Amino acid sequence: MFEATHLMLIASSILYAVSICALITRRNIIQVAIALEILIDAANMNFIAFSNMGLLIDPVAHAIVITSIVIGGCVETAILALAVYVYKHYRTLDVRELHRLRW
């Protein structure tokens, strides 16, 4: 059981690092949205990993993760809706072009 926790933590760290790298380097909004989804999954996986630590499996962590998945879905929807409007407006999906509100 302890092994499984370790493996999950390592996997979640890798996912986290990947998503952060993607958020920094990618310019396409769709790719940013995917990176954000991976970020959320990394956090969820962390929750699941630590719920396994004791003698019993903690159900509260699972409940939170399910809630988190739902919220993550909503966030994704919002980003994708945003992406559609950004494309309509600017005719591009490059995030560097979205600086109309900058000084």
Next chain:
Amino acid sequence: MLPHAPWLSWIIPLVGAAIVPLLSFRRRLVEAFSVIVAFTAAAFAFSMIPEVFKAELPVEKHIWLPILNVKAGVILDPLSIFMASVATGIGALCILYSIAYMSEHPGYTRYYSLMLLFVGGMTGLVMASNMVQLYIFWEVVGLCSCFLIGFYYDQEKARHAGLKAFIVTRVGDASLMIGLALLYVSTGTVDFLQLANAVKGIDMGLLTITGLLVFGGAIGKSAQVPLFVWLPDAMEGPSTVSALIHAATMVKAGVYLAARTFPIFSASTTWLLFVSWIGAITAFMAATMAMVSKDIKRVLAYSTMSQIGYMMTAVGIGTMAGIFASQFHLMSHAIFKALLFLAAGCIIHSIGTRNMDEMGGLKDVFPLVYITFLIGAFSLAGIPPFNGFWSKGLIILETINEGFYGLAILSSITAIITVFYTFRMLFLTFHGEKSEYVKKLKHIHMPGITMYIPLLVLAAGCIISGFLEHNFLEFMFPHESFHLHIPENLMLIEYTISFLAIVIGLVPAYLLYFRKTISPEKIVKSSSITYALYKLLENGYFFDKFYYSLSYAVRDFAQSFRKTHTGVLSNNMLAIVAMMIILIILFITFGGV
């Protein structure tokens, strides 16, 4: 006492303020409702006065905020009952006067709602039995003043003045809040009655610092040096609002706070000295600024600062007689300043200007306003037998009696200047030739009957209240056989000072502005020193300029960070990750993991 008067005297106006917007479909309904609510609240407040003479004053408490061990309650003692009566009484008269004054403005719902909230907030402030409750109402009063000063929000100046009042008093409020937190941490209670005993054990240095921080709130609210810059600008609001702010609600809150916390901090002589000197310096500086102002309402605003300074001086003397003198002067000032503002409001409402150069010769146009204004001006100048003479004299007397000769000299000089600027205002406005502006006015809009009633009531108050010193003394100290021990010869000195002040102040004002034998412009231009002095006074000792340059400096400093906001998502993420790494390193190094 009417049932539950200590609670209802402030809950009624607050609830009334909430109901006013529901009645906004008819102007007459809003006006009638507001007047009825204000007078009901005043009736409740005045009904508490006989309670003072009963053996034991009831203090009603209800549990609230159990974590902080705070009980919401009302404190019933002569101080709070007196302040509640002043706030609701003057407030009711101002609202009655507003019917005619605001009869043409379409924003009547907002106006009456805020006025009732203002009166209710102030009454709640003075009835509060603990610091937390006081602080809440303190903020309510601040908010109302901001909105009412900026009432004519279509004018840039008015908006700016409202915001300025809010931000400048916020400096004081922050200081008050820190003071309250310190007080709570060091004593474990916020209740006024318990605090007076609870502070006996704590360190004197801590007590002084706490006291000064709490007094910082009073400096902001009562427009004392150095946080006075908002009050002259606050004249952008309607005259009724100025009357309410100056006579009953806003600036009196600071004096109330100083008097209320007096039993807590009076052990610290530094605190007392600070309070009295801030008061005396403000009194002097404000009076000098009033000498050169051209705007009739600004002169009145500076005179308020000056009179509040007198009250602070009296509190800082550190005796119960001093507290009594400050409260007595507060009552006189509330009456005559409300009268002066409402009378000035009549003129401004009728001829549509506040500049005294554009007035002159108005005593034939508004005879009744002239007489009432004259009574108010005599009270302000301290001419016997009007109330200002007795109360201001008492303060100067107390400073001499307790041996504070520096304060006494500064206060006496201020009294001379007060006489000068009062008569300057009176002569410029009502006497002499009519200005070109007045001559050109075809139709002068005469004040209505509802504007005269408050004027006459207040004028009667000016004449009567000065003679009620002994009754007021009995009221303030009902259970102690408290007497003002004043030697006969001191009384004589004080009368001499008063009469000398009147003569020294009146003669130059008469020559300069009534006979016009000497031109004031010539004196100003006679040498570079007088010109520099004039500029210094006209600019309010450059406090305003200093604060503005300070705020511009802060703004420019913040602007310099603008370049870092690139708006590119990748850069923002990079910054987040960098900060995260720094935090992790810090946590590993110092977190003890």
